[in-house]
Amino acid sequence: MALGSRLLALASALWLLPSALSAQQAAFDGARAYDHLRQVVSFGPRPAGSPAIERTREYIIGQMKALGIPVVQQGFEAKTPIGQVHMVNLIATIPGARKERVAITGHYDTKLFREFRFVGANDGGSSTAFLIEMARALKGRRSPFTIELIFxxxxxxxxxxxxxxxxxxxxxxxxxxxxxxxxLAGLKAMILVDMIGERSPRFLKEGRSTRWLTDEIWSAGQKLGYGSNFINEITPIEDDHVPFLDAGVPSTDIIDLDYPAWHTVNDTLDQTSARSLEIVGNTILSALGPIESRLTRTEPTAGQQPSTR
Ligand SMILES: [Zn+2]
Structure with a gap:
């Protein structure tokens, strides 16, 4: 009787274990991400150095504060062809078991166009909204590596x-x-998202990206049933992951550049969907475990990293 009830208790404890663990990591909610997207688009064009990107920054910082996630503002003066521009990266940190980091990243500026009103719902907006919701999804997760969300x-x-x-x-x-x-050596992997909000995204594998990292993400997406979104074709695209690749950090870029409204007045909210943001969110959350195990297993030295691209 005692044994029986102990076994029963053990069985129910085991039964509870998976759900207790998964409760640490919240599901990525496309509708929440879309609310953030609507909000940042409402600020208008958000080129570097503009009052609207300042408002976007305040919005992101406010959201992180509400989640209890610390944010560092990394400000600098950029020398550009149109003069010196004040820019600020935002780095939100969710501590893991180790100090070494895995970064999930995207850009929050929009391209400057003087001749029309460019609000960049997909290009600039989608990555911003995505990272805010990703912070909420990852906040309670017990991660082996510290997670950095970089805007x-x-x-x-x-x-x-x-x-x-x-x-x-x-x-x-x-x-x-x-x-x-x-x-830099403590940064073990970098995942970039850019232009992920299009209604029917087709993500091709970026050619220079680290192959194993790209493959983990694409196969996670395909396993979740997103085979029409994560395509096994290769295309070369220059983006924010390139400086990281050049520095020897395993990096990859999830982007659908085949977007008719790209850099036009038509890159508006109606071209994007909550569902697309959720597809990418679910995929990265699902790929994170395998990526972390791989990083824990191999611990490649800096010298070995470039060859795995
Ligand atoms: Zn762009």
Missing amino acids: FDGEEATLRDWGAGDHTYGSQYYVDNARKTGT
């Missing part, structure tokens, strides 16, 4: 074209600063 400023070129050196100011600054302060 980059100054991804967009200040001039019309993506000219040499005139882009990815925030990500370049983050890498330079981490190198100077000796914290």
Whole structure:
């Protein structure tokens, strides 16, 4: 009788275990992410150095504060073809068992257009909204690595074209600063999202990205039934992950650049969907475990990292 009830207690404890563990990590809620997207788009065009990006920053910081997640404002003066521009990366940190970090990142600036009103719902908005909701989903998770959510400023070129050196100011600054302060080696992997809000996204694998990291994410997405969104084709795209790749940090980029409204007046809220944000959210949350196990298992030295790209 005693044994029986103990077994029963043990069985119910085991039964409870998986749900207790998964309760640590909240599900990614596309509707919540979309509310953030609606909010940031309502601030209007948000190019680096503008009053509207300042408001966006205040909004992000307010959301992190409400979640109890500390945010560091990494400000710097960028020398651009249109003059010196004050830019600020936002770094939100969710501590894990180790100090070494896995970064989930995106840009929150929108491209400057003087000739029309560019609100960048997908390009700039989707990554911003995504990271805010990702913070909520990961807040209670027991992670082996510390998670950094990085909101980059100054991804967009200040001039019309993506000219040499005139882009990815925030990500370049983050890498330079981490190198100077000796914290770059503690960054074990970097996942970038950009333009993920389109209604029917087709994410191709970015050509220069770290292969194993890309494959973990794409296979997680495909296992979740998002095979029409995570496609096994390769395309080269320059984005905020490049400074990290150049520095030897395993990095990947989830982006659908095949977007008819890209850099036009039509990149508005109606082109985007909560569902797309949720697809990417579910996929990254599902891929995180396998990525962490792999990082824990291999602990590759800095010298070995570039060869795994
Ligand atoms: Zn853009």
